[in-house]
Amino acid sequence: xxxxxxxxALLGSDILSARPMSGGDLSEVVALDLKDGRRVVAKNGxxxxxxxxxxxxxxxxxxxxxxxxxxxxxxxxxxxxxxxGSPAGAWDDxxxxxxxxxxxxxxSYGWHCDHAxxxxxxxxxxxxxxxxxxxxxxxxxxxPHIDAPLARRLEALADRLSEYLPRDPAPxxxxxxxxxxxxxxxxxxxxALIDPACYHGDREVDAAMLTxxxxxxxxxxxxxxxxxGWRERQPVYRLWPLLVHLxxxxxxxxxGVEDCLNRLGV
Numbered sequence: 001x002x003x004x005x006x007x008x009a010l011l012g013s014d015i016l017s018a019r020p021m022s023g024g025d026l027s028e029v030v031a032l033d034l035k036d037g038r039r040v041v042a043k044n045g046x047x048x049x050x051x052x053x054x055x056x057x058x059x060x061x062x063x064x065x066x067x068x069x070x071x072x073x074x075x076x077x078x079x080x081x082x083x084x085g086s087p088a089g090a091w092d093d094x095x096x097x098x099x100x101x102x103x104x105x106x107x108s109y110g111w112h113c114d115h116a117x118x119x120x121x122x123x124x125x126x127x128x129x130x131x132x133x134x135x136x137x138x139x140x141x142x143x144p145h146i147d148a149p150l151a152r153r154l155e156a157l158a159d160r161l162s163e164y165l166p167r168d169p170a171p172x173x174x175x176x177x178x179x180x181x182x183x184x185x186x187x188x189x190x191x192a193l194i195d196p197a198c199y200h201g202d203r204e205v206d207a208a209m210l211t212x213x214x215x216x217x218x219x220x221x222x223x224x225x226x227x228x229g230w231r232e233r234q235p236v237y238r239l240w241p242l243l244v245h246l247x248x249x250x251x252x253x254x255x256g257v258e259d260c261l262n263r264l265g266v
Contacts, residue, residue, distance in 0.1 A: 002030050002042050002075065010070040010077060011040065018042075026118040026248070031080060039080035040069060047116045048076035054115075054176075054198035061104035061173055063097050064192045081192040083184035090185035091216055095223035097190045098206060102172035106200030109133040109171050115197050117177075120244050124199050130169055131162040133201065138240040145247050150257065154243075157236075157266045164236050164264065166227065171200035177241070178206040180214040204230050208237035212256075235260035 008015050014035040021029040027045040034040060045051070048071050055078065058065040066078040087094050110126035110133060123141055127133040135158040143151040157164075175182070176197030184192040204226055210216055211234060221230075239260045246253040 002028055002044055004032075006072075007032070007042050007075065007077065010072055010075070011038070012036075013038065038069075041066070041078050041080050043076045043078070044074050045076070045116075046074055048072075048074050050113050050115050051076055051196065052078075053113075054196040057104075057173060057198055058101060058175070058193055058196060061101050063101040064190055065196070066192050066194060078194075081184050081194075082186050083191055084186045086180045087183040087185050087190065087214070088180075089188050090183070090190050091220040092223065093185070093189045094183060095220050097193070098175075098203070098224060101175065101193075102170075102203040102206070104173040106171040106173065109199070109201050110137070111199035115176075115199075117197070117244055118248055120247050122176075122197055130167065130171075130202060131165045134165060134236070134240075135159075135161045139243075142243040142247065146243070150254070153261050153266050154239075157239075157261065157264060160266075161236070164233060166202065166233075169202040169204075169227075172203040174199055174201050174203065174206050175209075176205070178209045179212060179241075180210070202237075204233055205237045205240075208234040209241055212238060212241060235263040 004015055004018055011034060015032050016035055017033045019031050021031050027043050030042045032040040032042055052068040052071045055065045055068050066081050068078055070077040108126045108128050109130050111124035114124050115122035123137045125137060139154055139158045143154055175193055176199055177195055182193060182195045183190060184194060207221065207224060207226060239257060242253050242256045242260065246257055
């Protein structure tokens with residue numbers, strides 16, 4: 001439970017109201033209205049500090065993200081941003097936002113610290129080889145946590161990953177968990193990217209994640225200007241979020257993992 005007295009002390013203002021927010025599958029998320037007029041979101045979780053750093057990185061790249069107002073142990077406090085729902089009316093602006101975000105490049109693939117989705121660690125150990133990063137940090141890491149037949153197929157794909165992925169894509173700053181629920185918009189404009197799991201990698205990762213639960217129009221992908229063959233690579237990049245969901249939420253996601261492997265001929 002979020003300690004409201006501790007939260008008020010961190011924010012330096014009394015809390016007038018607090019109410020649970022939707023979307024807190026892995027963390028408790030509470031909307032706060034403060035006496036000084038600020039509107040805040042309080043979120044608990046073991047990756048509070050790394051998420052605050054990621055929000056700052058997104059803002060530094062020129063993309064919209066909530067300001068991190070405070071962080072302490074497992075508590076993250078951010079500004080509450082207006083939104084009128086899904087990104088359905090803001091695809092054009094989202095493409096422009098992602099082009100700015102992805103234009104911020106790192107020196108290698110990965111991130112300076114690991115992250116987590118609930119009980120699932122997001123290993124971000126930095127590499128100079130993209131296929132090796134994806135094979136080890138996004139595929140093989142799941143093998144001990146899934147059944148043996150599926151793990152064998154995953155290992156077979158990881159062994160041949162250089163056949164599927166570009167050798168050295170630009171190490172773009174990625175949101176890392178870019179589904180529609182993490183894109184806030186209002187009036188056709190993106191107001192904030194939230195709940196990031198940032199690292200540097202192939203920008204096609206963010207594009208693939210957006211196709212899992214949403215249906216961006218062709219003009220969105222055209223505006224991103226992705227490299228030739230990006231559609232064929234999407235199943236490789238979809239696998240990681242599907243494997244995370246399989247571990248967190250159960251067998252309902254197994255068919256999605258198997259479909260990706262089937263499409264890749266593994």
